[in-house]
Amino acid sequence: MPVKLSSVPSAPVVLVAPPTSIVPATKKSELLSKSVSPTKPAIDSSVMPQKSQSRAKHKPGIWGIFGSTFLTIFLAEMGDKTQLATLLMSAQSSSPWIVFAGAAAALITTSLLGVLLGRWLANRLSPKTLETSAGALLLFISVMLLWDVVQMGG
Amino acid sequence: MDWQLLGLSFITVFLAEIGDKSQLAAIALSGSLKSTRAVFLGSVTALLLASLIGVLAGEGVAQLLPARILKAIAAVGFALLAVRLLWPSEDRSEQ
Numbered sequence: 001m002p003v004k005l006s007s008v009p010s011a012p013v014v015l016v017a018p019p020t021s022i023v024p025a026t027k028k029s030e031l032l033s034k035s036v037s038p039t040k041p042a043i044d045s046s047v048m049p050q051k052s053q054s055r056a057k058h059k060p061g062i063w064g065i066f067g068s069t070f071l072t073i074f075l076a077e078m079g080d081k082t083q084l085a086t087l088l089m090s091a092q093s094s095s096p097w098i099v100f101a102g103a104a105a106a107l108i109t110t111s112l113l114g115v116l117l118g119r120w121l122a123n124r125l126s127p128k129t130l131e132t133s134a135g136a137l138l139l140f141i142s143v144m145l146l147w148d149v150v151q152m153g154g
Numbered sequence: 155m156d157w158q159l160l161g162l163s164f165i166t167v168f169l170a171e172i173g174d175k176s177q178l179a180a181i182a183l184s185g186s187l188k189s190t191r192a193v194f195l196g197s198v199t200a201l202l203l204a205s206l207i208g209v210l211a212g213e214g215v216a217q218l219l220p221a222r223i224l225k226a227i228a229a230v231g232f233a234l235l236a237v238r239l240l241w242p243s244e245d246r247s248e249q
Binding site: 061062063065066067068069070071072073074076077078080081082083084085086087088089090091092093095096097098099100101102103104105106107108109110111112113114115116117118119121122125130131133134135137138140141144145 | 172182188190199208209213215227
């Protein structure tokens with residue numbers, strides 16, 4: 001039985017986007033950044049009205065991107081094979097902090113490589129191809145994560 | 155300073171991380187979002203935090219179990235990881 005929206009007094013609408021199966025990467029990141037830091041833009045523009053208006057527009061964007069990247073990768077990494085390898089190595093070594101130092105150096109290197117590759121691809125591909133590919137890639141990652149969950153639970 | 159352990163740790167984590175989901179996520183996000191720096195910093199922070207949790211959990215485990223049993227578990231754990239890495243599974247990305 002379809003409920004008319006007008007009959008619902010003040011329903012908290014979370015998603016207003018039309019039902020599409022694949023959300024383009026930029027929209028997804030905007031959704032993520034909005035959910036991660038919803039109040040930041042409001043605070044920035046009210047505290048610093050006109051002078052740093054352009055700055056206020058940049059800051060929430062940067063922190064939104066930082067926050068959503070952090071959350072995505074942190075959740076992908078918890079319980080992942082890299083973390084397990086670090087755990088096992090540090091558990092049975094006499095100097096776990098040396099293990100951490102080596103792991104940290106490797107993680108920074110692979111992050112750098114990944115980010116540089118992403119930028120290189122961004123320079124080569126059209127924006128539409130980029131968005132579709134990035135969205136597809138993130139979807140693939142979420143499927144892999146779900147597969148991990150199923151395998152761990154089984 | 156145990157350089158061998160440092161090198162071993164670096165190589166192990168490097169190989170485990172190349173082509174891993176978190177790196178693929180870094181590639182996808184840096185390609186499609188505006189600030190490369192923010193993506194890099196977000197990625198590094200997330201990975202270092204996860205790694206730190208791994209080390210602390212490992213230390214906690216080390217205090218509970220005797221060395222021999224720990225080494226046996228580590229050996230099995232690494233063997234499983236190796237099998238997972240080497241297993242010629244779903245060839246989605248090999249196109």
